[in-house]
Amino acid sequence: MPTMMLDLPQGSYPIHIGPRLLQEAGLLSSLVTGHRAAIITNTVVKPLYMHWLSEALAPFQPVVIVLPDGEPQKALSTIDYVVGELLKARCDRQATLFALGGGVIGDITGFVASVYQRGVPFVQVPTTLLSQVDSSVGGKTGVNHALGKNMIGSFYQPRAVIIDTTTLATLPDRELSAGLAEVIKYGVLGNYEFFVWLEDHMEALLSRDPEALTFAIETSCRDKARVVEADEKEAGLRALLNLGHTFGHAIEAGMGYGQWLHGEAVAVGMVMAARLSERLGWLTAADVTRLRNLVAAAHLPTDPPAMDAKRFLELMAVDKKVLGGELRFVLLRGLGVAFITKDVPFDVLTDMLNS
Template structure:
């Protein structure tokens, strides 16, 4: 493949904190930080050691804010003289300039300075926009990720990718900007709608085919427990996902090569999201379907056998995620995928699997891509 594959023996990186919570470190030199994973983490101890400041701003949305803003405010109050908050509208369709400007407006109205700390309290949309706002305001202020969805806890809150969407392409306007800490309180998943839980499981599943075949087997065995929100199963899935992502990001922070494998399923998935209109499909739903299409492409390229492709499809389907994409037309799919960040000179680059537990990047013949689309849309 065009990029080096990831070993199926991705290392275990976690240590155990004194209170029994897991800590996954991300090694990025002076930008290194920890991911805290456990129950009941919205308390002062989880934020100890973070910068003190006159002001802090909690960025959340209208769904999550009423549930957890007061709890987070109490947890970080010892660090800041004043804790402000702003609630953004909820939904992928609001991951745009007008919503981002609400954050900037609040910061400016409150005379926030360069030491003001931003806290992203919510899912992937809130986390991405808060990080982008932090990267831009006064050319950079500190921020902390407090993800409240499974998808954000296992993927979007980790690694420093921040962005907003454009009608022509998802996440095309943004910056790499690392948080000071990621605090994954599993308790917040209690209020997560089931559809959102399933969407998050798509991002969990992706780590098996690209980096850890044993983890894929574990997911197949324990899927029913995950769907039932078994605490021990969720904690293991979150921890292993974060370990793999931390390992990859530690080697390739700004996606110059290896990190692109974390976008398995995303090339097709982003096309679905943009083609249907942001918010019609949840990000994880589109990624789940995209993984099925990418597995089919991998099989057609001779990188995995058909049985492995069907194995990935079966797990996605068992999870309750879509395994057939919307019929946008092959030309529209290709047009949207050509805007993907991995495209080079107009050539679409796909994350493909082969063998199981390893992944890489490569192009594919146009006719083959069209065959994949035709076989996997309804």
């Protein structure tokens, strides 16, 4: 089983990747320090995988908190609800929380862990490809505000990440593709070799070949861990991970969260970043086409929904990546070479958005 460490000044934590990890009771129970555990999951994941985890944690009388599925759960009202359930179950400052589910469950659980009685330990057990390669690693937690996505949150690292690749067997095709968008991102932003590997193995990934999936998850987690180690709080380098996200968030917000999956919006956002890079003379038309083809091969959209430039600009202006009132873009100098710039003429941007 591949295990890697994520090393930060305040401590290190392991990322375990492999089949049937949810059945390894010894590994799971070793992650609880206090007397109690709590499992936060949702109505979709609970019938599929809860029994393994609750069995492994039985000695810690786990309280199980089940949320409805979906992005609308990422709200302060959910935090209020989960905190109430933990209090009713008499969970104290030593309780360990387990996030069993996708990115929404991970973001909510991580945020609750960071604020419940001013902080308790938690473990990420991501069950979707998207959360396995993205949100479960790196310690970003949070919920949405009516006026913007992820506007309320914290940097709070889990005690461990447990990636049971067997859980991908039940993932709907559309969500598998959405996860592949973030996988592709790691190739595009800084790992050309991996980009080429993805061009060669997209079929294997879509047919859920275990070895191909494990390699893709491992490479994505390692690439992400190295970026987070260099810049946990997103002072600079970590912003590269937002490749495709400035446009992607605008699409998600503009269409109403949940209409487009996050990965689908990011896929289109990456193609838009590539097209903008081409217009600015930093990327060849051939490279834009290669990216577009890889995205399409993953059964992901390559073009934005019908939304005019004005609406895009409006939605991007409240994006977190606005620094001192100026928009920063993650663009490409080549496949595998992303960089951050504010130097995007307004008319070039609006031309690309209108084209």
